[in-house]
Amino acid sequence: MKIVIINYGAGNIQSIMFAIERLGFKAVLSNNPEEILAADKVIFPGVGEASYAMRKLEESGLENLIPNLKQPVFGICLGMQLMCNSTEEGNTKGLGIFDVDVIKFTSNVKVPQMGWNQIYNLKSDLFKDIPENEFMYLVHSFYAPNCAEAIATTNYDVEYASALHKNNFYGTQFHPEKSGDVGEKILENFLKL
Template sequence: MKIVIIDYGAGNIQSIKFAIKRLGFEAVLSSNEAEIKAADKVIFPGVGEASSAMRMLRQSKLDLLIPTLKQPVLGICLGMQLMCDKSEEGDTNGLGIFEAPVIKFNNSVKVPQIGWNQISDLSSPLFKNIKELEYVYLVHSYYVAECEQTIATSEYGVKYSTALKKDNFYGVQFHPEKSSNAGEQILKNFLEL
């Protein structure tokens, strides 16, 4: 199986690579269009700030490539947020894969949300063998409200989407590569889709 992690300068790529290696697979880092298109599975990571990450995607023309991919694609953290229409972070236009805006948590909660939180309303093969209220690891100040494409939720002052799906595109707000056994199972499920 050919697994490509999209390399655009805004990802915690090593921990994802190690997590995939623990599952018995190798992942390649690439920003090459032909290599990404030829992959069986694509992982779209993201750490940092939305507007600068989108700028890097535009510079490498990956903003045009990603929405056209036909194989399973998994956006992680900021990667998921960039797959949405728009983000309040830096007033950024995203890739428009998920029809949902990314919103800043209000002042009633401490931001960023850092640490373990429970996921529920699990409704996708991505969560095979994951139980309701399983804990995953999150670090974020912005969130996607519940919407038509929500396949898992969490609560942090407000109930929000911790995972989205549309066609072959999946997004998770949490970091599966840092979410212990549950995260490993979710990555394994993605690789088996």
């Protein structure tokens, strides 16, 4: 199986590589369109600020490629947010895969949300054999509101979509690669899709 992690200069790449290796697979880092198109599975990571990350995607010509991929694609954290219509962070237009706009947490809560929080209302094979209310690791100041494409929910002052799914596209706000055995099981489920 060929696994490609999209390398566009805004990713939490090493921890994802190590998690995939622990599962017994090898991943390739690439921003080469041919290599990404030829992959069986694509992981779209993201760390940092949305408008900067989107600029990096545009510089590497990937903003048109990613929404048209046909194989399973997994966006993580900022990767998932960039797959949405837009984000308030840097007033950034997204890739428009998920039909939801990412917004900032209100001032009622400590921002960023950093640490462990529960996921529930789990739907989709991404969460096969994952019990409700497991704790996952999150670091974020912006979130996707609950919507038709939500496949997991988390509560941090408001209930929001902590995972999204549409067609061959999946995204998690949490970091499965930093969420222990349960997170690795979710990665493994993605690789088995």
